[in-house]
Amino acid sequence: MSGYPLLAVEDLTMHYQTRAGEVCAVDGVSLSLERGQSLGLVGESGCGKSSLALALLRLQPENAQILRGKVLLDGVDLVSLSEEEMRTYRWNRIAMVFQSAMNALDPVYRVGDQIIEALEQHSNAARQDMVDRVGELYKLVNLSPNFIQRYPHEYSGGMKQRAIIAMALACEPDLIIADEPTTALDVIVQDHILREFGNIRKELNMSMLYISHDMAVIAEVSDVVAVMYAGKIVEYGTAEEVFNKPIHPYTRALMSAFPSVTGEKHELATLGGEPPNPLDLPSGCHFHPRCPFATDMCAEQEPPTVRRGDHWADCWNPPED
Amino acid sequence: MAAAAQPTSSNEDRPLLQVEGLRKHFPAGASRFRRNERFIHAVDDVNFTLGRGESLGLVGESGCGKTTTGKMLVRLIDPTDGHVIFDDGTGEPTDIATLRGKPLKEFRKHAQMIFQDPYESMNPRRTIFDTIAEPLQVQDIGTLVDRLDRVMEMLALVGLTPPRTFLFRYPHELSGGQRQRVAIARALIVEPSFVVADEPTSMLDVSVRTGVMQLMADLASGLGIGYLYITHDLAVARYMCSRIAVMYLGKIVEIGDTEEILRSPQHPYTQALLSAVPVPDPTVSREAVKIKGGVTTLINPPAQCRFYPRCPIADDYCETNDHPPLERKGQEQEVSCYKA
Ligand SMILES: Nc1ncnc2c1ncn2[C@@H]1O[C@H](COP(=O)(O)OP(=O)(O)OP(=O)(O)O)[C@@H](O)[C@H]1O
Ligand SMILES: Nc1ncnc2c1ncn2[C@@H]1O[C@H](COP(=O)(O)OP(=O)(O)O)[C@@H](O)[C@H]1O
Ligand code: SF4
Ligand code: SF4
Ligand SMILES: [Mg+2]
Ligand SMILES: [Mg+2]
Numbered sequence: 001m002s003g004y005p006l007l008a009v010e011d012l013t014m015h016y017q018t019r020a021g022e023v024c025a026v027d028g029v030s031l032s033l034e035r036g037q038s039l040g041l042v043g044e045s046g047c048g049k050s051s052l053a054l055a056l057l058r059l060q061p062e063n064a065q066i067l068r069g070k071v072l073l074d075g076v077d078l079v080s081l082s083e084e085e086m087r088t089y090r091w092n093r094i095a096m097v098f099q100s101a102m103n104a105l106d107p108v109y110r111v112g113d114q115i116i117e118a119l120e121q122h123s124n125a126a127r128q129d130m131v132d133r134v135g136e137l138y139k140l141v142n143l144s145p146n147f148i149q150r151y152p153h154e155y156s157g158g159m160k161q162r163a164i165i166a167m168a169l170a171c172e173p174d175l176i177i178a179d180e181p182t183t184a185l186d187v188i189v190q191d192h193i194l195r196e197f198g199n200i201r202k203e204l205n206m207s208m209l210y211i212s213h214d215m216a217v218i219a220e221v222s223d224v225v226a227v228m229y230a231g232k233i234v235e236y237g238t239a240e241e242v243f244n245k246p247i248h249p250y251t252r253a254l255m256s257a258f259p260s261v262t263g264e265k266h267e268l269a270t271l272g273g274e275p276p277n278p279l280d281l282p283s284g285c286h287f288h289p290r291c292p293f294a295t296d297m298c299a300e301q302e303p304p305t306v307r308r309g310d311h312w313a314d315c316w317n318p319p320e321d
Numbered sequence: 322m323a324a325a326a327q328p329t330s331s332n333e334d335r336p337l338l339q340v341e342g343l344r345k346h347f348p349a350g351a352s353r354f355r356r357n358e359r360f361i362h363a364v365d366d367v368n369f370t371l372g373r374g375e376s377l378g379l380v381g382e383s384g385c386g387k388t389t390t391g392k393m394l395v396r397l398i399d400p401t402d403g404h405v406i407f408d409d410g411t412g413e414p415t416d417i418a419t420l421r422g423k424p425l426k427e428f429r430k431h432a433q434m435i436f437q438d439p440y441e442s443m444n445p446r447r448t449i450f451d452t453i454a455e456p457l458q459v460q461d462i463g464t465l466v467d468r469l470d471r472v473m474e475m476l477a478l479v480g481l482t483p484p485r486t487f488l489f490r491y492p493h494e495l496s497g498g499q500r501q502r503v504a505i506a507r508a509l510i511v512e513p514s515f516v517v518a519d520e521p522t523s524m525l526d527v528s529v530r531t532g533v534m535q536l537m538a539d540l541a542s543g544l545g546i547g548y549l550y551i552t553h554d555l556a557v558a559r560y561m562c563s564r565i566a567v568m569y570l571g572k573i574v575e576i577g578d579t580e581e582i583l584r585s586p587q588h589p590y591t592q593a594l595l596s597a598v599p600v601p602d603p604t605v606s607r608e609a610v611k612i613k614g615g616v617t618t619l620i621n622p623p624a625q626c627r628f629y630p631r632c633p634i635a636d637d638y639c640e641t642n643d644h645p646p647l648e649r650k651g652q653e654q655e656v657s658c659y660k661a
Contacts, residue, residue, distance in 0.1 A: 044526035157383075186382040186553065191597040191610045213526065216599035220607075239603035257531045259556035261583055261598050262605075268560060270535055271528040274496050290528075
């Protein structure tokens, strides 16, 4: 078991077939995540964050195909498992909380029963043990046990998201993948949920892949950060390195465009151009049409990896400061 | 366009909008057998003023009544009660809360609304030209040729260039940022003096958002438009608005100069809201938000302070007295709290 990181992704590549053509949503992604660590994946909409999460769990839709690469969990390659074997990993080892998960609760069943049903699919425990387990889980996510017997419409948005998190934690997974779990929630509720994640992670020594387009949320939840642009990870490092000494021009642009309520009111930088069209990606470095540091080389060839210790970025002309 | 920018009439320092006792009560669950006595107090006694060419941010959590307030101010819905004195210097001050017929149609030339999701407010089968020209058509302004010129001008103004390449495209052929620019062009084509912008950038990515924010700010100062800028994002409000109003369950609980409120929020709700905003710096660890979970129902709510059930500093006085009035606390700050 030891010797391996909990999760190691190597050169993972996934395409979607669409009527308009082929979309390379995940393009040669490599990452690793240690036990107990949290990795923040940040990028703008359409860059491939959710696609990467789906590919890790092998839950990609029918029109998608994993072309190459490995997803190693404790050294076992999930990509090469049979669907049967894969099923024993989902929920048990890797659980997920998706973007719209709170809307996935079935309105006609009590929330507690829905969690028990999910448990039944992954465990042979006796019914009463499962009922007790739901009670524990509710305590863990700070929901009143009185709500176990209630229906989804009696829950607020934040409570539903907590119930979904409880469900994801039911089998004490090693890794939880959370895809924009607070995007639809108000800041005060978001604050509560983010703290919940932090506490639970410590308590269970769980790893987390946290996906968001919000730089501030990523700064708060992550030990390490990966920045994604047009299907590729363009920068990777500890949260402190990426936020305080970003290498990639895109990461820098994201940060200087981000308004903050604290500190001096700095001028917000405007990044020109539009996000790339996935059906017609720019040549060389995909960011070159919008990059203030671009040179001819950037349009011609894929950029090399610049390393500063464990912190790296793919760029021809990494700005010094 | 310059007309709205430079009010020429003598009452130049009158505010653009003076909102007094504005309310919207929606009926809640009336039935055939029971006369309705239950109302959702979505907006409940709201008072503020908005200067000409000023941007006021309206912030607060989902469902607190921001959109309902905005819609009343441009008369997309009718207020239940209250006055909205509108005076952009081009005519007599008018209470637009109760306007009907022709004067209401005339008012719509001066007041426009931009929505969060331009997809919902655009007909997918209409070209960009038709979409932007629609308010002119509704108001029966100009010939087709005039309208074409105006639309080209507006496209250039909102940065969709060269304009002719956009004229006959359809909304789905544009990116989110471009669609929001079209929505802005449509709102501004009648040269309004007042615009309600309801979360106009919340669906946009950061890298595109700044451009749209910048555009709106430039147009506001260049054309002298007064904005009510609705957002749940305090950081965005900070960049767009010189003043902000914080709303909680149908009431404005704090209003004043943006920087002053961010520096020293007085109302316990504003304090909680601010302390919950994540900070984009991994070395900072925020303190936990001190606020309880309960909520007041908006259906026939009790007379006491709306924030009472969640307030960390509430006492017996708050429990037994009516919702506190807005009172001046700082230099520019007004707060509705007995203990602030
Ligand atoms: N047409 C309507 N009929 C009944 N209730 C309504 C109607 N429109 C709004 N409400 C209620 O009025 C309250 C305020 O709604 P409003 O849409 O103004 O909130 P908001 O602050 O804009 O929220 P958000 O941030 O989610 O957009 C809510 O309780 C809402 O459910
Ligand atoms: N089911 C699908 N079929 C075809 N294309 C898809 C599908 N899901 C996502 N895509 C495309 O893949 C790219 C990445 O999408 P996604 O992973 O959802 O991005 P993110 O989560 O970062 O917003 C986008 O170009 C998107 O349009
Ligand atoms: S490789 Fe070139 S275009 Fe890409 S980010 Fe670096 S400098 Fe910019
Ligand atoms: S009036 Fe009382 S209950 Fe209301 S916010 Fe102030 S302290 Fe809290
Ligand atoms: Mg996504
Ligand atoms: Mg709204």
